Amino acid sequence: MDTKRRKFLTDSTAMACGAGFFALGLHFYSRSLHALPPNTLRPPGALPEEDFLGACIRCGLCVRDCPFDTLKLAQLGTAVATGTPYFIAREVACEMCEDIPCVVACPTGALDHSLNNIDDARMGLAVLIDQETCLNFLGLRCDVCYRVCPAIDEAITLEIEHNKRSGMHARFLPTVHSDHCTGCGKCEKSCVLEEAAIKVLPVPLAKGSLGKHYRLGWEEKQKAGHSLVNPDTPHQYYLPKGVQYDHAGKGLIKEKTPFSDNPLDTLNKEFTP
Amino acid sequence: MNTLIGAEAITKKGWLKSHRWLLLRRITQISILLLFLLGNFNIFILKGNLSSSVFLDTLPMTDPYLFLQILLTQHYPETQAFLGVLFILICYLIIGGRSYCAWVCPMNIITDSAYWLRYRLNIKNRFTFSRQNRYWLLLITFISSLLTGSLLWELINPVSVLHRGIIFGMGMGWLLILGIFLLDLLIAKRAWCGHLCPVGAFYSLLGKRTKVFTVSAQQRDACNDCMECFVICPEPQVITPALKGAKNNISPNIHSEHCTHCGRCIDICSESVFNFQLNSKNNNKGSSL
Numbered sequence: 001m002d003t004k005r006r007k008f009l010t011d012s013t014a015m016a017c018g019a020g021f022f023a024l025g026l027h028f029y030s031r032s033l034h035a036l037p038p039n040t041l042r043p044p045g046a047l048p049e050e051d052f053l054g055a056c057i058r059c060g061l062c063v064r065d066c067p068f069d070t071l072k073l074a075q076l077g078t079a080v081a082t083g084t085p086y087f088i089a090r091e092v093a094c095e096m097c098e099d100i101p102c103v104v105a106c107p108t109g110a111l112d113h114s115l116n117n118i119d120d121a122r123m124g125l126a127v128l129i130d131q132e133t134c135l136n137f138l139g140l141r142c143d144v145c146y147r148v149c150p151a152i153d154e155a156i157t158l159e160i161e162h163n164k165r166s167g168m169h170a171r172f173l174p175t176v177h178s179d180h181c182t183g184c185g186k187c188e189k190s191c192v193l194e195e196a197a198i199k200v201l202p203v204p205l206a207k208g209s210l211g212k213h214y215r216l217g218w219e220e221k222q223k224a225g226h227s228l229v230n231p232d233t234p235h236q237y238y239l240p241k242g243v244q245y246d247h248a249g250k251g252l253i254k255e256k257t258p259f260s261d262n263p264l265d266t267l268n269k270e271f272t273p
Numbered sequence: 274m275n276t277l278i279g280a281e282a283i284t285k286k287g288w289l290k291s292h293r294w295l296l297l298r299r300i301t302q303i304s305i306l307l308l309f310l311l312g313n314f315n316i317f318i319l320k321g322n323l324s325s326s327v328f329l330d331t332l333p334m335t336d337p338y339l340f341l342q343i344l345l346t347q348h349y350p351e352t353q354a355f356l357g358v359l360f361i362l363i364c365y366l367i368i369g370g371r372s373y374c375a376w377v378c379p380m381n382i383i384t385d386s387a388y389w390l391r392y393r394l395n396i397k398n399r400f401t402f403s404r405q406n407r408y409w410l411l412l413i414t415f416i417s418s419l420l421t422g423s424l425l426w427e428l429i430n431p432v433s434v435l436h437r438g439i440i441f442g443m444g445m446g447w448l449l450i451l452g453i454f455l456l457d458l459l460i461a462k463r464a465w466c467g468h469l470c471p472v473g474a475f476y477s478l479l480g481k482r483t484k485v486f487t488v489s490a491q492q493r494d495a496c497n498d499c500m501e502c503f504v505i506c507p508e509p510q511v512i513t514p515a516l517k518g519a520k521n522n523i524s525p526n527i528h529s530e531h532c533t534h535c536g537r538c539i540d541i542c543s544e545s546v547f548n549f550q551l552n553s554k555n556n557n558k559g560s561s562l
Contacts (some may be wrong), residue, residue, distance in 0.1 A: 022413065028427060
């Protein structure tokens, strides 16, 4: 009896220890997967990464229903959690199907079924990350990212700016607007450079966020219909007499002109030694 | 090297009859895999994988074990997953036991091969451990889902890694499967399916009450104590009460939740002691263990 009990105790202890170590190892492995590699995007409607890893059943139905073979299932040993769907924009971008078949296929709602307009998808956020190599920033008219954007003129606009290098041309700067960018990756996919200058990043990586208590004065003023600061005095410079402020960037200028009231003084000026 | 197991049955019943259930199982396992694989050629009869799938674009099927883990991460799945689980649960109420292990799970082919090779090479068991360990692992998978909010076990679950890998690409998964094969071959007999696999443990709990189909030692009086069924059975402990219980008036039906309904004992027995039994009140003799 005693040996039986002893064996039971040693066996259970060994097993509990083994199981504990196993769980610990698994836990550390999973920690290394919690942050998705920055070039990896989840399908449209994917829950935030932490929730997604608990909700995705890893069945691949989204992969099967993707008509463009964009989505892949992560394999063991890669940096993406085993069996979860992803795509790499630089390889294949999301075609933004209007009926969003991948979301419809998801049995668990890891891809949120409340997403019914693909324009509301936020798979990532495009960032023109390298202004030193972007051809448009160099003053050329590449415009490819702007042209391929499914939300052209909303998600990416071209902002015109004086080309200081040539001094006589304009630069058309591709500018991403986060309130329209779905993160489909078309811009990154089609960037003509060896390494894309515009990249789709996970939203938390790409986007800053204001402190929750921050209020933008001008917006608050518009909402309230009047200034919230009392009294609302118009801005005014207190400058020394005879000096004025020039808005064009020249700074303080003296009001006093080099010309006297008598035009003859000016005409004779050339002759004074 | 050991002689081929079941030699007597082969001479007595013929090769085909002594491999009938094995062949049926292999055909079933491979057909299920092929049906999933057809998806790679855009033929969608079975779409998805064993975790969750859709049959002919209408009937959803969802693995209740994974479903439970998802619930534990505090995510509430869509209706499709609920319907899928319901369907599989109904299947289990009808079929029961660990039929999944023997008839569907692709790991079964791997571990059966490992066991076959182990037997042929006469590799001695170096390490024994309790078959209850699978319940510990099962518990860990549930606790880890609850604590981390993520399906931790699915990162390395060999069952889904293998099945998903065959269909969608394996990556480094081969190493894991090879590891299981070597574990079964060199370290411990029937280590994975018989001692560790939490998926099988879960299905054993799920199919515990269902006894519609059972393997039964109806002709146990004919047993000549050749012990081949004990050698071939992946869970040999389930045979003893049914085969040797006549004295104690124990039912000849194998009622253990660990019987995988693989039917190898039926194949291997030269005396035709075993058969599959459709249980009804009439032939459910005696009490179950």
